Amino acid sequence: MLWLAPLFPIIAALLLYRFWATSPSRLAIAWSAAAVVFLELAIVWFAEASGWSGVLNWNRHLQLGIGFTPLTFLAALVVPVVAAPIVFFAAAHEEPERLGRLIALLVGFVGVMQLIILARDLLSLLIAWEIAGAFSWLLIGHRFQDPERGRNASQAFLVTRAGDLGLYLAAFVAFQQAGNLAYAGLDQMSPVAASLFAAGVTVAAFSKSAQLPFSPWLFAAMSGPASVSALLHAATMVAAGVVLLMQLQPMLADVSWFGPVLMTVGLATALAGGLVAAASPHAKRLLAGSTSAHYGLMFVAIGAGYPVVALLHFALHALMKAPLFMVAGIAGHQAGSYNLANIARVRLPDSLIYTSAIAALALAGLFPLGAAWTKEGVVSAAGVVAPWLAIVVMLAGGLSAVYAARFQWSLFLRHKEKQPGNSSTSGPAWQQHGPLYVLAVLVLSGSVLWLPTVNRELGAWLASSFPGIRLWEFVVSMVLVLLGLFAGYRMVTTELGQGGRRLSAGRDFLARWLFLPQLAQRFVVMPVDALSRRLATLDDKAVDAVVRAGARFALWLASVGVRSGESLSDLLPRGGARFGLALAATSSRCLEWLSDQLPEAPSRLSGLAGHQIRRLQSGMLHHYYSLMAAGVGVFVLTLLFAIIKGGLL
Template sequence: MTAAAAVLLPIVAGVGVWALGGRVPLARRPRVVGGVAVLALAATLSLAVMAAFDGGQATLRWGAGLVLSLGAAGVAGVVAVLVPSVAIPVVAYAAVHEEAPGLPRLLGLLVVFVGVMELLVVAADLLSLLIAWELVAAVSWALIGFSWRQADDVSRAAHAFNATRAGSVGLFLAAGALLAGTGSLDYAAIGALERPLRDVVAAGVLVAAVSKSAQLPFSPWLFSAMAGPTPVSALLHSATMVAAGAYALIRLAEPLSSVDWFPPAVIAIGVTTALWGGVVALAETHGKRILAASTAAQYGLMFVAVGAGAAGAATAHLVTHAVFKSLLFLAVGVGLHATGTGDVRAWRLGLRLPRVAAACGIGALALAAVPPLGAAWSKEQIVAAAVHAGPAVGLLALLAGFLSAAYAGRLQLLAFGRGHGDDGRGHAGGTPAAEIAAVSVLAVASLLLGALWFPRARGWIEAVSDGGLFAGAVWETVVSVGLVAAGLAWARWGTREGCDGALMPAAVGRSAPGWFGITTASRRGLVDPLLVVAATLGRFDDAVVDGAVRAVMRAGRQASRVLAWWVERGADGVVVGLATATTWVAAASRIGDDRGV
C-alpha cells in the first residue's frame, strides 16, 4: 500500500497547491506555496523509500478480469526514490525563480507530475503503465504550454504532446496483444506469450519507448519542449517524461530480449541517436537546446546498454543522468535570467556567478564522464556492454563518449567560463539563495554518486536491476578516458579567447535546429500526409456522412409537410362533414318540430 500512497499523495497535494495557492498573498507565495510543495515531495520521498524496502505489491481489481498492480521492488524502487529526490531541489528552485502570480499552478502541476511519474514507475502491469503513460503526457503538455497566452508556446506543447502520443499507440497494441494471448496484462505474463504476439508486444513497447525518450526519429520534440519554464525542462528531461521510455525498456528488457530482433533494434536506435544528438549539441548555441540534444544522446546510450543486455548499466546511468541533467538545466536557467539571452556565446559568467559556475562545472564534468564522478562509472559500464555486443557498437559508443565530452566542455566554457561576457566583478547579482542552494545540492549529489566506483556498488546495482554488468577490459577504460580528454581539449580550443565556440562548420550549425532535416522529413513524410488524409476525411465526412444526414433531414421535413397537409385536409374534412351533418340534423329537427306543432 505504500507504493499506492507514494502515487496518490503528490497527486492530491498538487491539486491542493494549485487550487488553494492562489489565496496566499503574492509576496508570501514563494515561501508558503513553495514550502508546501517541497514538504509534499519530501513526504512522497519517504513513502517511496518505505515502498522500496517493503517490496510488496498492491492490486486493485477493476472488473472484467482487469487488475491494476503496483510494486516497488528492484529497479522500480530505485527510480521511485529518484523521482522525488530530483524534484525537491527543482521545485524549491521554481518557487523563487518563477513569477508569483502563476506559481500555484506551476508548482501544483510539478507535484502532480511527480505523482503520475511514480505511478508509471511502480506499475507492474501494462494497463497501469498505459494509464500512467497517458497521464504523464497530459501533464507534460500542460507544463510545456504553461504560458498559454503565447500561441507559439501552445503550438510547441501540442507538438511535444502529439509526438509522444503517436508512439503511445504502440503501448496500446502491446497491451492488446498480451491480453489476447494470455488473458493477463501483468508484466510476468510476457514471458509466457507465444510468438508472433510477443513480437507485437516487443515492437509496441519499443515504439512507445523511442517516442517518449526522444530517440530518432522523434528527437525534435525535445526542442519544442523547451518552451516550458526552466524547472519544467529540468524535471522533464532528468527524471520524468523523457526517462519513462528508457525506464520501460529497463523494466521489460528480460522478457523482451528473447525476441531475436529486439536487442539489435534497440542498440541501432540508441547508438544512432547518441551520435546524431551529439552532433546537434555541438552545433547548437542556445543553452537549453544544447542540453536537450544531449538528453537524446544520453538516453541513446542507455538504449545501447539495454540492447546489449546490461540493464544494470542503463539503470546506473539513468540515476546519474537525472542528477547532473537537472543540475545543468537549473544552472542554465540562472544564466538565462542573468543575461536575458539563451545564446551561451554571450555569457562567460564565471566571475559574475562563481558558485553557480562551480556547480555547473561539476554537472558538465559528469556529462563528459570524467572520473571519479559516478556518471563516468555508468558510462564505462555502457562502453563495456557495447564492446561485448560487437566491435562496431563499442567503437560507436566510444565516439559518442568523445562527443559528450566535447559538447559538455563547450557548454561549460561558453556559459560559465571567463571571457568577454563576464564583467569580472565577482558578484552573484540578484540570484536568490534558494536557486544557488538547489544547484549546489544537485552538485553535491553528483559528487556523492562517485561511490559507484566502489566494488560493493557493482553488486548492489546488479541485484536491484536484475541485469548483468560486463567487466570491461583495461584498454577500454584507457581509450575511453583518452577520448574524453580529447573531447575536452577540443572544446577548450574552440572556446579560446577570440573564438565564438564553433566546433562545427557554419552550414552544420544552421541545420542543427532542425535536427539536420529530421524535422522537415517528419513534417513532409508524416505530418503533411496525415493532414491531407485528415482534410480528405473531413471533406468525405461533409459530403457523404453529413450529406446523408442532411438528406435525411430534408426528407423528414418534406414528409412532415406532406403529413401536415394530409392531416390538415383530413381534419378539415372531418370538421366540415360534422358541421354539415349537424346542420342537416338541425334542419330535419326543425322541420319535424314545425309539422308537429
C-alpha cells in the same frame, strides 16, 4: 496501500493548488512543494520496506496492479530525489504569473511518473502513459499566450503520440495471447506474438525517450520553462521509455531482433544527439541533444542485456542534467536569451561556476565521477557484444565531453566582463542556487560507485551483475573524453573570437537536428492539423447541420405545443369555472329554500298543533268525557290487537 505512492503527489497538488496560486511568498510555495515531494520519497521507502502492493479489479479479466522490484524501487527513489530540488527552484525562479498552476503540474507529474515505474500491467501503464503525455503538453505550453509555444507543445505531443500507438498494439497482442495485461504472463507468448509485442513496446519507448526518428520533439519541448525542461529531461517524461524497457528486457530477450535494434538505434541516437548538441548555439537545445544522446546509451545497455547499467546511468544522468538546466535557466534569464554567445557576455554568480562544472564534467564522463562509471559500464556492455560497438560508444562519450565543455565555457569563460542582467521576476539568489548545490553534492557522492565494494553490494541488492571494465576500454575512453573537453574549449574560444558569426551550413544542418523537426512538422503535425480542420469543417457542415435541424424541429414542435397547450389549458379552467358557477347558482337556490324550510316547517306544525290543542280546552264536561271514552276505546283495541298478534286467543 501502495496506491498511495503514485496518488499522494497528485492529490496533494490538487489540494494545495489554491494555496500555491494565491500565496504571495515564493519561499512558502517552494518549501511546501518540496515537502510534498520529500513525503513522496518517504512513502516509497516505507512502502518497499513494509512490502506494500496494490491491486484493483477492473473487471473479471483485467486488474490494475502496481508493485516493487529492485529496479523499480531504485527508479522510484530517483524521481522524488531529483524532483524536490526542481520544484523548489521553480518556485524561486519562474515568473509569478500562473506559478501555482506550474508548481501543481510539476508535483502531479511526479505521481504520474511513479505510476509508470510501479505499474505491473499494461492497463495501469497505459493510463499513466496517457496522463504523462497530457501533463507534458500542459507544461511545455505553460506560456500559452505565445502562439509559437503552443505550436511547439502540440508538436511534442503529437510526435510522442504517434509512437504511443505502438503501446496499444502491444496491449492488444498481450490480451489476445494471455487474456490479461499483466507483465507476469508476457514470457508465455508465441514467437510471432512476442515479436509484435516487442515492436509495439519498442516504438513507444523510442518516442517517449526521444530516440531516432522521434528525437527532435525535444527541441519543441524547450519552449517550456527551465524547470519544466529539467524535470522532463531528468526524471520523468523522457525516462518513461527506458524505465519500461528495463523492466521488460528479461521477457523480450528471446526476440532475436530486439537487442540489435535497441543497440543500433541507441548508438545512432547517441552519435546524432552528440553532434547536434556540439553544434547547437542554444543552451537549452544543446542540453536537449545531450539528453537524447545519453538515453541512446541507456538503450545500448538494455540491448546488450544489462538493464541495471541503464538504470544506474539513468539515475546519475538525472542528478547531473537537472542542475545544468537550472543553470541554463538562470543564465538565459540574466542574458535575456538562451543563445550561448549572448550568455557569454553577461556575468553570472561565481558560485555557479563550480556547481555547473561538477555537473558538466559528470556529463562528459570524466573519472572519478559516478556518471563516468555508468558510462564505462555502457562501454563494457557493448564490448561484450562486439569490441567495435564499444569503440562507437567511446566516440559518443567523446562527443559528450565536447558539448559539456562547450556549455561550461560558453557560460563562464567571460563571466567577469559584465554585470548580471535583470532578475526582477525571480526570487532571492540563494533560493535559486540552493537546489543546485544539493544536486551537485549528490553528483559527487555518486563517485563511490568506483569502489569495488560498493558496486559489488549494489549488484547484489539489485540481483544483477555488472560487466567488468577492461583497462584498454577505460584508457581509450578517458583519452577521448580529454580530447573532447579540449575540443569544446577550442570551439568556444573560436566562436567568441568570431563575435557570434552566423553558423556554417554544416553546423546549421546539425544544429537543426538534421532538419528532422521540419520533417516532423511537415509529415506529422501539419497532416494532423489539416485532418483536424477537415473534420471540423465536416462537423460544421454535417454533424452540426443535423443538430441544427433537430433544434429547429424542436422549436417548431414547441411552438405548436404552446399554441395547442394554451387552448387546452385555457378550455379546462374555463369549463370548470362555468360548471362551478352553475353549480353555485343551483345550490344557492335549492339550499336557500331548504335552509328556510327546515326551521319554518316545524314552527308551522307546532303552531297548528297548538291551535288544535287549544280547541280541546272548551271547559265543557261532556267534551272531556267523550275524549276519555275515545281514549279508553283506543286502549282496548290496542290491547286486543296485541293479544291476537301474540296468539293468546
